[in-house]
Amino acid sequence: xxxxxxxxxxxxxxxxxxxxxxxxxxxxxxxxxxxxxxxxxxxxxxxxxxxxxxxxxxxxxxxxxxxxxxxxxxxxxxxxxxxxxxxxxxxxxxxxxxxxxxxxxxxxxxxxxxxxxxxxxxxxxxxxxxxxxxxxxxxxxxxxxxxxxxxxxxxxxxxxxxxxxxxxxxxxxxxxxxxxxxxxxxxxxxxxxxxxxxxxxxxxxxxxxxxxxxxxxxxxxxxxxxxxxxxxxxxxxxxxxxxxxxxxxxxxxxxxxxxxxxxxxxxxxxxxxxxxxxxxxxxxxxxxxxxxxxxxxxxxxxxxxxxxxxxxxxxxxxxxxxxxxxxxxxxxxxxxxxxxxxxxxxxxxxxxxxxxxxxxxxxxxxxxxx
Amino acid sequence: xxxxxxxxxxxxxxxxxxxxxxxxxxxxxxxxxxxxxxxxxxxxxxxxxxxxxxxxxxxxxxxxxxxxxxxxxxxxxxxxxxxxxxxxxxxxxxxxxxxxxxxxxxxxxxxxxxxxxxxxxxxxxxxxxxxxxxxxxxxxxxxxxxxxxxxxxxxxxxxxxxxxxxxxxxxxxxxxxxxxxxxxxxxxxxxxxxxxxxxxxxxxxxxxxxxxxxxxxxxxxxxxxxxxxxxxxxxxxxxx
Numbered sequence: 001x002x003x004x005x006x007x008x009x010x011x012x013x014x015x016x017x018x019x020x021x022x023x024x025x026x027x028x029x030x031x032x033x034x035x036x037x038x039x040x041x042x043x044x045x046x047x048x049x050x051x052x053x054x055x056x057x058x059x060x061x062x063x064x065x066x067x068x069x070x071x072x073x074x075x076x077x078x079x080x081x082x083x084x085x086x087x088x089x090x091x092x093x094x095x096x097x098x099x100x101x102x103x104x105x106x107x108x109x110x111x112x113x114x115x116x117x118x119x120x121x122x123x124x125x126x127x128x129x130x131x132x133x134x135x136x137x138x139x140x141x142x143x144x145x146x147x148x149x150x151x152x153x154x155x156x157x158x159x160x161x162x163x164x165x166x167x168x169x170x171x172x173x174x175x176x177x178x179x180x181x182x183x184x185x186x187x188x189x190x191x192x193x194x195x196x197x198x199x200x201x202x203x204x205x206x207x208x209x210x211x212x213x214x215x216x217x218x219x220x221x222x223x224x225x226x227x228x229x230x231x232x233x234x235x236x237x238x239x240x241x242x243x244x245x246x247x248x249x250x251x252x253x254x255x256x257x258x259x260x261x262x263x264x265x266x267x268x269x270x271x272x273x274x275x276x277x278x279x280x281x282x283x284x285x286x287x288x289x290x291x292x293x294x295x296x297x298x299x300x301x302x303x304x305x306x307x308x309x310x311x312x313x314x315x316x317x318x319x320x321x322x323x324x325x326x327x328x329x330x331x332x333x334x335x336x337x338x339x340x341x342x343x344x345x346x347x348x349x350x351x352x353x354x355x356x357x358x359x360x361x362x363x364x365x366x367x368x369x370x
Numbered sequence: 371x372x373x374x375x376x377x378x379x380x381x382x383x384x385x386x387x388x389x390x391x392x393x394x395x396x397x398x399x400x401x402x403x404x405x406x407x408x409x410x411x412x413x414x415x416x417x418x419x420x421x422x423x424x425x426x427x428x429x430x431x432x433x434x435x436x437x438x439x440x441x442x443x444x445x446x447x448x449x450x451x452x453x454x455x456x457x458x459x460x461x462x463x464x465x466x467x468x469x470x471x472x473x474x475x476x477x478x479x480x481x482x483x484x485x486x487x488x489x490x491x492x493x494x495x496x497x498x499x500x501x502x503x504x505x506x507x508x509x510x511x512x513x514x515x516x517x518x519x520x521x522x523x524x525x526x527x528x529x530x531x532x533x534x535x536x537x538x539x540x541x542x543x544x545x546x547x548x549x550x551x552x553x554x555x556x557x558x559x560x561x562x563x564x565x566x567x568x569x570x571x572x573x574x575x576x577x578x579x580x581x582x583x584x585x586x587x588x589x590x591x592x593x594x595x596x597x598x599x600x601x602x603x604x605x606x607x608x609x610x
Contacts, residue, residue, distance in 0.1 A: 025453055025456075025484060026453075026484050026485070026486065103519060104518070104519050105517055105519040105520065106517055107479060107483060107515060107517055107520070110451065110479075110515075111451040111480070112451040113449065113451065114451075136449055136451050136452070180467070188446075189426070189427065189444075189446040190446050190447065190448065190449075191447075193449070248462075249462050249463055249465070249466035250462075250465065250466045250505055252466065256466050256467055257467065260463050260466060260467075261459075261463070262463050321484070324484055324485075325483050325484060328485050328525075329484065329485060
């Protein structure tokens, strides 16, 4: 049974399209995504909505699946995500290698942290399998894998001590930023682009906000005053983003991470701006649903099949980058890439739903052979 | 004593770097402080032997061997494939977090490959260099890589020239990696080199890069009056 279009799937579908566009640097259409006006970007929305979706899996206090079921289900999801990460990484590496060979240009082998795979393959393949080596733009699924591994723990704390969950998450976040604690990459010396110890806060925020009681209930009850407060924050951050109105990062007291705009640690200004964005933008869904039902259906279809669409979108965005390199990217190339890419993402989402619909139907009769 | 070159890398050694002072690195050495080096930009640690820290790890080792008592902390925050504009934002944060004396910024190759407009690239690099200078952080720019395929590409050539121009104008060291790698390539083509395949040359380029970086830093600290002793033993220059 395919679920009806809804706000979560709609926004998730929108995030997927924007991630695809933003993952092609220099793309003309990147200026029309909210990342051009906002400190937070689609990654924050994606992780937040993943936490929101977890709430539906965990169930309401009245109807909760057994703990063992949750652990198995979420563990299975983590394995699926891991497999998806390995698959798209290998496809990306093959694409880079193919173009490097065809164009006789080894510089392509160095795109997106791929160099070590080709120049130092023995330890780097261990790193790929252990997800301690991640390609640039292919680094959000490893975060998602870790969050899914953490998810049973989150669900269990929520079940037995729901009021402790957000304070515990904030504590881990605070310690991670104060120390700061980096998650190292290996074999290439560096750190995870998305620090799971920091990003778990965005995931947990999505999870607790989706709950009709507790903080989620409080937010729903006071959403109008929250939006009144959030709007000037959001507008202020647009000016900060466009005109650089933020103090020099070296002027802040230690620990400075609490004041910087940093994606790796999803720092507090970014979280605050993101929550303001969610509060303000969420008001728009009923209006969009009313005046643009086809758009809602389309993006919800992408959102319902988010893993497939994300994987195809990641590979297509790399293809878009390669095309921009091959044909000196301009608005024509960008237009073709964006239209074709979104169309392919739609086909990717439609296909499993079509299979779902035809399942159980009698197979079409074959035309008799002569 | 400037940091030495291995035999493979001597061919490109004459073209390694412009010389400019590194006053903040020199001050750290004078005060016997730990030297913090932030490596950022496209693939600063990629390449061979990445398990041992890549070429930044080798640069650290060479520096510590060349300067007695020097304690180097290498902070590797490179993201291979990263554009200058993205690195410029991260440089500010990473400098605020780690307070390094020196930034090694590998810049330009990826911007050239995706045809970032020259004016935009120039503004990004110049603004970042001036910001670093104001905060008393020295910089070594690592320029574009050499590959035969891109040698005829106009935009690639213009980006290379732009980085050299900016380095001269802003008085910062630029490691002329393109020229050094081209000399290695020419030596290989004339049978004088050890790495005939271009893909392998790219790999060897990383090994030499660590030596060129260490040389540039030691010359930046101790001045240009030190002549590299290895130049006396250079093999015959390849003919163009």
